[in-house]
Amino acid sequence: VVFLIIAVLAFLLRVSDIYSRMVFFIAWITSLAAAPLMRALTRKMFAFREWWGYPTLVFGTGETARRLVSTLQKQPELGFRVKAILDDRPADAASLYGVPVYQGLEKVPRITSECNISHLVIAKPEAPRQELVRLIEGPCSRCSHLFVVPDLHGISSLSIEAHDLCRVLTLEVRRSLLMPGPRVAKRLIDLGLAICIGVALLPFLILIAILLRLESPAPALYRQSRVGRSGRAFWIWKFRTMVPNADCVLKEHLSKNPELRFEWEQERKLRCDPRITTIGRFLRRTSLDELPQIWNVIKGEMSLVGPRPIVHEEMLKYGKDFTLYEQVLPGMTGLWQISGRNNMSYPERVALDSYYVRNWSPWFDIYVLGCTLKTVLDGYGAY
Known part of the structure; x- marks a missing residue:
């Protein structure tokens, strides 16, 4: 609103030629992320003051x-x-x-x-x-x-408005990710950021690939089938973090350890996974193994922010919430990533994915992306 007022005043006062339009545009774009970030930092700074709240x-x-x-x-x-x-x-x-x-x-x-x-x-x-x-x-x-x-537990809590409909209190629940306009906006943001991040990190990605090849002769990248929007399968790309014969190692390990088999069946993850290589453990702790998914984002198979991409065996575990999952693109990061990662139970991860779909907004994505950086640096919940 402030930038709109400035633009109108500049036009009416005929001073628009004095000031750079490019600087004005960059300042406007920067404020979209800086304004909510500064509000969040202000709350953090003063939250524990006695006078706050x-x-x-x-x-x-x-x-x-x-x-x-x-x-x-x-x-x-x-x-x-x-x-x-x-x-x-x-x-x-x-x-x-x-x-x-x-x-x-x-x-x-x-x-x-x-x-x-x-x-x-x-x-x-x-x-x-x-x-x-x-x-x-x-x-x-x-x-x-x-x-x-x-x-009304289970419905949207952010994208909701109260109305007076014929003198009766009425709640309007919006599903922004089902609207064409917000979907196009989210796609444009994904595409722009993914291309910029991909170009900026390309030398780093090449370095990781070289280190993985030096550690073992297997390919640096591997792909796995995941469930995408509308239930369609797609190939997700990651840096290889496991030994070449990972399936055989897992099968043998689970056959000897019933407790680990139970952990695998419940969470589809192992806290102490014998398949992970030395470099792979570092990549997982820092989430660098997921950077190749930028290509999935550019192709339109994934989003930067969204539900956790699941394998086909997990569809039944989602139950009725799978109808929400398949309405959107899975994400490189999401609420599950910034809320505990692998330390969360499976039902908790499902609940967070459903909450994201019900309450999506562009500011929500900016918030998740900002928190993801902090989570990755902390390494909390990564294994």
Whole structure:
């Protein structure tokens, strides 16, 4: 908006010829990534200050409320500083995650006054409509900002808007990745970044290939069939990180170790994989083995950000979530990559992939790409 105003003023004041259009365009492109990055850094810098965040009261002590309070306590940069928890039923404990728990709606005026509460979250999705209306119009009306957690687990939570449709509260759920415009925009971003990254890293990729060939005579690259958009199979490319006879080594290793066989059947990965070479272990820890997938991105078989590309045997493990998976292109990185990588359970990875598809936006991709760099440098969850 700021750049649009500047452009209009420059045109009206007839000073557009004085300033470089190229500089203006580059500044606009840079701000698209710099603005959300600076906001995130600001939140990180001030998140643990006592004055940071809105004093918040959470109503409810059930499982949903517990998860909510836990998340808000772990991520103070979100801006909600939980001062108290309240419920109309007897509480199991006097505090929850270090936050005092109170019983009785009659305590709302005193708590909101003493703690200067401005934000209240009703985290009782199981409550009937009549009870929610009573809370909203009654004791909870003292707070200027009121949030209600509905019983709508599993739908989009970012791409959603509230409307008044014939005087009835209506929620509009958008699936941006199913719209032609956002799909074209995502493809253009993927193509532009993939070409730039590929050209910049080409000498480095050649060096890795030479080192792999020096370590063993097998090809530096290998391909594997994966499931793509619409359930179509495609060949995914990676740097070879295993010994040439990897399948035989795995089969022999699993036959001698029942515990490892169980780990393989559950996660399709081994924490201590005997097939990985010395250079391959380094490539996996730094995720450099996945750089050849830039070619898959250029070809339109993958995206820079998306669900984790799965093999055909994993389709059944996705269950009903596979319908979401096949609607988009799999990605080189994704929420699974920045949220724990291989340290996560399989159901957790599936849940993150589904969340990404439901809530995609260009800013979401920028966020994931930025966090991926930090995750790769940390090496957390890589093996």
